[in-house]
Amino acid sequence: MGSTKPNFSVVGKSLPRLDGPAKVRGKAEFTDDLKMSGMLYGSIKQSTVGHAIIKNINFSKALKLPGVVAVITGKDAPKPFSASGFKPTETALAVEKVTYYGEGVAAVAAIDEATAEDACELIEVEYEELPVLTDPEEALKSKTQIHEWAKNNITCDGIQEFGDVDDAMKKADFIVENTYKSSYVNNAFLEPHAALAHYEKPCGKLTIHAPNQLPHYMQLAVSQTMEVPMEKVRIISPMIGGGFGGKTDPTPAAVAAAMLSRKTGRPVKIANDRKEVFLQNKGRHPAIMKIKMGLDKEGNILGLEFDSTLDGGAHTSWGLVVFWFTAALLQMPYKVANSRFSGRRVFTNKPACGAQRGLAGVQVKMAMESLMDEAAHKLGMNPYELRKKNAVETGYKTPSVTVCGHSEFKKCLDTVVKNADYNNKVGQLPYGKGIGLAGGHYSSGGAFLLYRSLRPHSTANIKIDTEAGITVFTGATDIGQGATTVIPQMVAEIFGVDYTDVNLVIQDTMLTPMDNGTMDSRVTYGAGHAVKNAAMDAKKKLQEGIAPFLETQADKVSCELGKVCSIEGSKKEIPFIEAIRTYQEKHGTLYGEGSYTPPQPIGDYPGKLIGPSPAFGFTAQIAEVEVDLETGKITIPNYYEAGDCGQPINPMSVHGQVEGAISMGLGQALYEEMIVAENGEMMNTSFHGYRIPTTMDMPPIHSEIVESYDPGSSFGNKEVGEGPTCAVIPAILNAIYDAIGIRFTEVPVTPEKVLFALKEKEAQSK
Amino acid sequence: MKQALELNINGLTYDVVVSPREILADVLREKLGLIGTKKGCGQGDCGTCTVLIDGRPYLSCITLALSCKGKEILTIEGMEKDGELHPIQKSYIKNGAVQCGFCTPGMIMSSKALLDENPKPTEMEIRRALEGNLCRCTGYTKIVEAVQNVKQGGKE
Numbered sequence: 001m002g003s004t005k006p007n008f009s010v011v012g013k014s015l016p017r018l019d020g021p022a023k024v025r026g027k028a029e030f031t032d033d034l035k036m037s038g039m040l041y042g043s044i045k046q047s048t049v050g051h052a053i054i055k056n057i058n059f060s061k062a063l064k065l066p067g068v069v070a071v072i073t074g075k076d077a078p079k080p081f082s083a084s085g086f087k088p089t090e091t092a093l094a095v096e097k098v099t100y101y102g103e104g105v106a107a108v109a110a111i112d113e114a115t116a117e118d119a120c121e122l123i124e125v126e127y128e129e130l131p132v133l134t135d136p137e138e139a140l141k142s143k144t145q146i147h148e149w150a151k152n153n154i155t156c157d158g159i160q161e162f163g164d165v166d167d168a169m170k171k172a173d174f175i176v177e178n179t180y181k182s183s184y185v186n187n188a189f190l191e192p193h194a195a196l197a198h199y200e201k202p203c204g205k206l207t208i209h210a211p212n213q214l215p216h217y218m219q220l221a222v223s224q225t226m227e228v229p230m231e232k233v234r235i236i237s238p239m240i241g242g243g244f245g246g247k248t249d250p251t252p253a254a255v256a257a258a259m260l261s262r263k264t265g266r267p268v269k270i271a272n273d274r275k276e277v278f279l280q281n282k283g284r285h286p287a288i289m290k291i292k293m294g295l296d297k298e299g300n301i302l303g304l305e306f307d308s309t310l311d312g313g314a315h316t317s318w319g320l321v322v323f324w325f326t327a328a329l330l331q332m333p334y335k336v337a338n339s340r341f342s343g344r345r346v347f348t349n350k351p352a353c354g355a356q357r358g359l360a361g362v363q364v365k366m367a368m369e370s371l372m373d374e375a376a377h378k379l380g381m382n383p384y385e386l387r388k389k390n391a392v393e394t395g396y397k398t399p400s401v402t403v404c405g406h407s408e409f410k411k412c413l414d415t416v417v418k419n420a421d422y423n424n425k426v427g428q429l430p431y432g433k434g435i436g437l438a439g440g441h442y443s444s445g446g447a448f449l450l451y452r453s454l455r456p457h458s459t460a461n462i463k464i465d466t467e468a469g470i471t472v473f474t475g476a477t478d479i480g481q482g483a484t485t486v487i488p489q490m491v492a493e494i495f496g497v498d499y500t501d502v503n504l505v506i507q508d509t510m511l512t513p514m515d516n517g518t519m520d521s522r523v524t525y526g527a528g529h530a531v532k533n534a535a536m537d538a539k540k541k542l543q544e545g546i547a548p549f550l551e552t553q554a555d556k557v558s559c560e561l562g563k564v565c566s567i568e569g570s571k572k573e574i575p576f577i578e579a580i581r582t583y584q585e586k587h588g589t590l591y592g593e594g595s596y597t598p599p600q601p602i603g604d605y606p607g608k609l610i611g612p613s614p615a616f617g618f619t620a621q622i623a624e625v626e627v628d629l630e631t632g633k634i635t636i637p638n639y640y641e642a643g644d645c646g647q648p649i650n651p652m653s654v655h656g657q658v659e660g661a662i663s664m665g666l667g668q669a670l671y672e673e674m675i676v677a678e679n680g681e682m683m684n685t686s687f688h689g690y691r692i693p694t695t696m697d698m699p700p701i702h703s704e705i706v707e708s709y710d711p712g713s714s715f716g717n718k719e720v721g722e723g724p725t726c727a728v729i730p731a732i733l734n735a736i737y738d739a740i741g742i743r744f745t746e747v748p749v750t751p752e753k754v755l756f757a758l759k760e761k762e763a764q765s766k
Numbered sequence: 767m768k769q770a771l772e773l774n775i776n777g778l779t780y781d782v783v784v785s786p787r788e789i790l791a792d793v794l795r796e797k798l799g800l801i802g803t804k805k806g807c808g809q810g811d812c813g814t815c816t817v818l819i820d821g822r823p824y825l826s827c828i829t830l831a832l833s834c835k836g837k838e839i840l841t842i843e844g845m846e847k848d849g850e851l852h853p854i855q856k857s858y859i860k861n862g863a864v865q866c867g868f869c870t871p872g873m874i875m876s877s878k879a880l881l882d883e884n885p886k887p888t889e890m891e892i893r894r895a896l897e898g899n900l901c902r903c904t905g906y907t908k909i910v911e912a913v914q915n916v917k918q919g920g921k922e
Contacts, residue, residue, distance in 0.1 A: 019864075019867065020858070021859060023867030024864060025802070025846060026803070026871045033795070033801035188902050192805070242866040242868060242902050274807035274811070274812070480867065481865070655907075656865055659905035659908070660905045662905055663904075663905035663906070686807065687807055687809070688809070688811045692902060694897045694898075694900065695894075
């Protein structure tokens with residue numbers, strides 16, 4: 001791979017989404033839009049206690065209701081599952097105890113949804129209630145154990161140390177420290193969880209249609225929990241209406257539907273309403289973060305200490321990954337030679353936390369980027385200058401032996417500061433108006449699968465024939481980020497055809513080769529590599545097969561502008577499909593195969609499997625805020641972003657991802673929080689109680705893609721789906737400090753909190 | 767007690783049998799195969815179930831089917847004419863306003879209601895009109911641009 005950027009003809013163009021027409025016409029089929037002949041409708045009975053032993057479940061009345069076909073409980077599939085297979089605690093329906101308010105305890109299949117729901121009301125559950133732990137610090141000290149094996153309710157804990165941080169702190173001229181608390185927020189994708197399962201008794205095959213970002217892991221987990229061999233389980237993801245990490249675990253809907261289908265021999269569909277979606281959560285882990293940084297008088301970071309208590313809710317889910325990823329994300333985008341990470345991920349009796357866009361990064365950057373500003377103020381340095389001084393560059397090797405293969409972070413800082421005219425505004429705006437800067441980075445996929453295996457992370461196949469033209473098979477999933485457009489763009493680039501000429505078969509574990517799935521911002525990067533390798537494999541065969549016909553040599557055969565031609569000698573050319581026709585006469589159908597495995601990490605330290613990545617995206621963001629001193633309301637007149645995503649495959653899609661990421665970060669900064677009462681009941685299980693940003697809440701966003709090209713990537717591309725989410729909270733918190741001199745260390749920053757803080761500040765100054 | 771009901775949807779008349787508590791969204795999706803109208807919350811908060819009734823936007827997940835007797839209902843399926851997309855639909859695709867697509871039908875219906883009444887809205891008027899349609903993917907920037915860029919104010 002050359003280090004200079006090639007001239008692209010399809011890659012790099014803002015081409016409209018290929019699935020756009022189906023979506024605007026209302027023809028795109030999401031899971032709840034599907035029907036199968038003989039289908040039953042399922043409903044799940046959810047617990048109304050936060051922590052209890054299930055003494056008895058009596059569903060005799062439910063079975064007698066006309067139209068009810070079957071009732072199941074947790075005993076019908078008692079083996080637990082978790083994303084990585086690490087310390088699984090979760091079953092589709094609770095088996096012996098419920099650990100959160102809203103956990104499923106039984107499910108009904110009936111001839112229609114209303115009957116199934118009515119039947120659930122008739123199920124009687126006898127609970128022996130246990131103490132409900134809603135606070136992680138309380139859970140650590142409590143005698144009550146939520147899961148038998150978890151002492152002090154700890155899912156996992158550990159320490160990661162590099163260099164000598166105590167010595168660094170002794171040598172430091174300045175020390176800054178603070179405690180930051182991030183909030184309990186939800187992915188809030190607009191499409192609720194749903195599943196349509198069909199267990200075919202005669203052959204023992206189970207097919208589940210469900211919007212899942214990681215069909216491979218769902219297949220593995222379903223196979224384990226249902227005790228069906230993996231090769232007899234087929235997971236198909238229909239159109240996915242947003243995931244953001246929340247559609248990674250197998251859902252109660254999917255597994256309960258499968259269990260009901262096995263019991264009845266008929267397809268069963270379960271569709272959750274929004275309350276049920278909130279009650280199963282799997283959103284972002286709240287974090288209590290104690291951070292301390294030592295710097296010399298020039299502003300070089302000498303050492304960093306970071307302690308994190310993650311509130312994991314009732315189940316393991318992604319807890320292990322979020323925990324160690326917290327540690328990994330401390331190592332960039334600034335050079336930190338000496339660091340100590342310590343922490344613990346704790347169980348509480350709340351709907352479990354899982355993975356949410358920018359996992360671990362949003363929490364870490366909230367603390368780190370806020371503290372960078374605190375350090376800048378203490379040193380009397382411009383926060384931009386401080387960041388630039390410590391910024392990583394291409395080739396930087398972290399103490400955790402992770403190589404930053406490519407970075408344009410400094411360019412991001414320079415660009416956003418220039419676009420926002422930051423240096424002429426910071427510290428200089430009238431009281432009540434402020435400007436804040438924050439940076440960030442994120443990985444383009446991890447080095448390891450979620451379980452221990454050396455198999456490729458992505459494999460793709462290509463079939464080219466006159467029957468369908470070019471068809472690409474990949475296990476990657478499109479959750480709305482646009483994978484089904486950028487993958488055809490990549491393939492079209494290689495074969496010189498129009499991107500509309502590339503067919504795509506995706507997200508079906510039977511038809512498509514295994515892919516690690518849509519998580520950790522890895523699809524454009526990882527699946528992209530595999531698809532390119534497959535395309536190049538097919539192209540090489542085509543070149544060799546068609547060369548004699550074009551009276552030239554294989555390496556002189558070129559695919560461009562819809563033609564296959566010889567670029568030297570005969571200069572003959574034929575349309576692409578004719579070249580395929582000629583090829584297949586002699587050789588049959590043209591196939592290509594390619595796969596991709598990221599380089600293996602070489603470090604040896606606790607948590608080493610989580611963090612190293614083949615590439616990193618970078619962002620720098622600036623928020624302007626206006627604080628209404630009468631109402632406490634914060635408005636954002638302008639928001640700026642400059643990002644390094646390497647070569648954008650589709651710039652319009654990149655901007656779309658940045659804008660969406662900013663809206664999620666902004667929601668957490670100012671509006672969103674799930675509120676749980678002492679008894680474990682979530683109080684705001686609706687979009688009117690849990691406020692995600694609307695059109696009226698979003699500022700004008702000025703985003704710029706900095707010129708960048710990562711030569712280690714298939715087309716120079718790196719991630720952009722998650723990284724931008726992580727800089728938003730600190731950019732806003734830093735802007736609020738600039739506006740009113742108050743450092744908020746918790747989110748959401750509501751008008752009430754602002755007014756209270758202003759009053760307190762006024763009282764203290766008297 | 768179920769009742770027979772005649773519904774006028776996208777210019778066609780449909781005969782259905784509904785129970786008094788049945789909502790319009792379910793009749794469209796379950797009985798008439800018009801799955802373009804979505805259910806994102808079932809509580810009237812998210813706007814993905816938006817349809818036009820006599821030209822005004824309504825949340826079909828909290829509208830009783832029986833209350834629609836004698837009214838003209840327009841769903842996302844009724845936006846295109848003989849397979850030709852409506853200018854609003856074309857603008858959404860062209861301007862990158864579609865990501866996961868789940869909010870898209872409701873968003874387009876609200877956009878149509880706005881443009882039918884006000885063919886040249888300001889940015890603030892567009893944002894106000896779409897305030898009841900939630901989106902988690904786009905941050906709304908390109909949705910607003912799409913509505914601003916609709917040719918001829920959406921007249922076909």
